[in-house]
Amino acid sequence: MMRVKIESTLSKLLTQEDTDGDKKITIEDKGPKNFELVSDSGESMSIKGTYQLSNLLQELVIQKQEGKDIADINPDYIDELPAIRISRMIRDYYWNGLTRKMDKSGIVALISDTKNASLTASILPVYVPYTDELAFDYYSNLETSLPIKTVRLPEIITPEYVKSINDKPGILSLKLEMINGEVNGVPFVVPGGRFNEMYGWDSYFEAVGLICDGKVHLAKAMADNFQYQIEHYGKILNANRSYYLTRTQPPFYSSLIFEVFEITKDKDWLTSHLKTAIKEYETVWMVKGMRLTKNGLNRYRAEGIGVTPESEEGHYDATLKPYAENADLTINEYLAKYQSGEIENEELDTYFLHDRSLRESGHDTSWRLDDVCADLNTVALNSLLYKYESDFAHVIETYFDGEFNGWHSAYWFQVMHERAERMQELMWNEVHGQYFDYNFVKQEQTLFESASNYFPLWAGLVDSKEAHKMVKTLMQQLKERGGIAGTSKSMNANLPENAMQRQWDYPNGWAPHQMLIWRGLKNYGFTNELKELVYRWLYMITRNAVDYNGTIPEKYDVVAATHKVFAEYGNVGTDFEYITQEGFGWMNASYQYGLTLLDNTYLNHLNSLVDPEELF
Structure with a gap:
């Protein structure tokens, strides 16, 4: 272990090795890649190589952020094997950096979020579900110490209402709980960077990693926040921002709760979440004319009116330009009149329906879904819903003796098999050796080659013969160096x-x-x-x-x-x-x-x- 002065060592290291001035040490820097590290007692150690020097930089900064003036540099960390170091940093450091709560500490961080910098007012709206009195009282009390405004949502949230608050964007509350007389936010993990909220399908994959790292308590908390969203907002949200109230994301809730349960074995917790998961399945995905189509398969079908408010300025200019020119208006003038309802345009309405639905799919954006998403029974979504049905069938059969709240495992086995048969009939392509999204308006497969065509392998809905064909096709069409x-x-x-x-x-x-x-x-x-x-x-x-x-x-x-x-x-x-x-x-x-x-x-x-x- 070497004890070194942090500030002077950092200054010397960056001056010598960070030749492009980006405060990182990379292979693009032109320094000597050989630094003499000197301890406060006069000992020295030569550190050579981009990787080793960047590790030194990281170790110095980690200890500086802990409030230290003197760093204890462990030579083992400088020469740490790459995979071991990356994994250790993820497990011990990065997950902590991504963990948030929607209590006072989390709200303070959100106030400085870059997405709030454009607010016309300096006060952040915090939107609270109609029925959550704990949250309403808690955030209302915070108004005296923080620049926030608590807004109670209406009992029924319509696309018209959501459009009416698009010029007052804010954060949506997540689960709070009372512990020893004090309100605490149930934690969640965010994707990172500008994505400083709890996102729908990101949360499932993050939870897989958390479970690998022994952090099942955080994975469980993610499921608890999913449950809160379904019970209070009617769906798992694209993310907990006000402009996402009409949009969900790919459904992984059943997978999350059963993977958590496999570790905790908490049957009371499972019982509560199973009720909510079936509710989500029935009310979000299986409503005819919405996300359930006449052929019995499902689609993404986000609600909303007009332009997606989270999109960057100018994102839709190419789409709007011909309509604006035809009306002898600038793009901004046309957009303002379209948004206000002064101009009606059914073609644009349909375009934005597809665009919102594409974003609901999580694949924003892809040419596979562009200007067609709401017309597609996608392989991905139907594979995920097959997994829901399969999960319900097996869990009810295994842990509830075949019956749960009036639902029988036999029913779920039946519907999962029916879905598999419909997918086989409409999506499977024997010649191409894969499933394809099905355009139910044109009544044809898209033949678009995509990684999402292989979700049926994850869901377990194909037989061995099909699986062999799919894997051969996968490796031929989509395998690349990385x-x-x-x-x-x-x-x-x-x-x-x-x-x-x-x-x-x-x-x-x-x-x-x-x-x-x-x-x-x-x-x-x-x-x-x-x-x-x-x-x-x-x-x-x-x-x-x-x-x-x-x-x-x-x-x-x-x-x-x-x-x-x-x-x-x-x-x-x-x-x-x-x-x-x-x-x-x-x-x-x-x-x-x-x-x-x-x-x-x-x-x-x-x-x-x-x-x-x-x-x-």
Whole structure:
């Protein structure tokens, strides 16, 4: 252990090694990559290499943030094997940086959130469900000490109401509980960066990582906040912001509660959540004419009126331009009249229905869903709902003797089989060896090659013969140097010239796709393919973290195996100084989960940074 003065060492280190001035030490810096670390007692140690120097920088900053002037530098941490270090940082550091509560401490942090900087007033609205008196009283009392305004939501929340508060955006309350006479927020994990709220499907994947790291209490708390949202807002929200009140996200609630229950064995907790999960299934997903279509399959179908308020200024200019020119108006003038209702435009209404539904799908944005989403029975959604039905069937049969609150396991077995048969009939393509989204308006498959076409492997709804065909197709169409791409290269070739790069499409890859496909491969015993895809993904994360000061971002270009993604919205998690405080939620989870799937031989290769192209 070496004791060094933090400020003087930091200054000397950055002056010598951070040649581009971004307060990180990466392979792009042109310093000597050889630093003489001197202790306060005069001892010295040479630290060589980008990775080792960035580790030193991180260790200094961690201890500075703890309020220290003198740092104890452990040489073992400087030369720590990469996979061990990344995993340790996620487990012991990043999860803490991503954990929030909706009590006073959490509200203070939200007031400074960049999404609130544009508020016309300096007061943050906190919207509270009509029936939550504890939350209303608690936040009302905070108004004397914090710049917030407590707003009680109406008993029935309509799209018209949500539109009426779009110019007063605020945060939605989550679960509070009274402990020893004091109100505390039930914790939740956020994705990171500008995503400083509890997001729908992100939360499930984060919970998988939390469980891997022995933090089941946090995974359980995430489920408790899901339950609060369903009971008070009618759905699991896209995120707990006021403009998301009419929009849900891909359903993973049953998977979350049963994975938590497998560890806690708390049957009372399971009973409570099972009631809520069935309620969500019935009232959010199985309402005819909404998210349930006439053919018995489901679609994403978000409600709302007009432009999505969270979109960046100018995002819809290309869509609005021809209508504005036809009306001899500027884009802004046309948009204002459309939003106020002065101009009616059914074509735009339909476009924004699809756009909201695309965002509800979590895949915002992808050419697969652009301007068509609400007309699609998607493979992904129907696989997730099959998993709900399967979970209900097996849990009721196993833990409730076949009957739960009037629901019989036999019923759930029946509906899951019926869904599988409908998917087989309308979505399975024998020639192409995969499932495709089904356009129920045109009554045809889309034939769009996507990672989401393989969710049936995760859900367990295919037979062995189909699984073998799917895995062969998967490895041929979507496997890239860094893992599975969101869509295939051939789909990009079909796009118009100069088409915008959509972030969920080729060449980009995303953690939820990898994690679901890994579990699907494991379900069906495809051990070799599983290890290869896990290794490719973890290698890419490890290589980028080693070369770029511990960077763990939202997404990757899996073709080039880099975090340098050139697509809409940028790449959250790359903009930090000295040390990432958080990584990125589901990326952290994919790393921790992936490590559990590799044996020691592959772990040794990973720590030695053996390129996957040398192994496979």
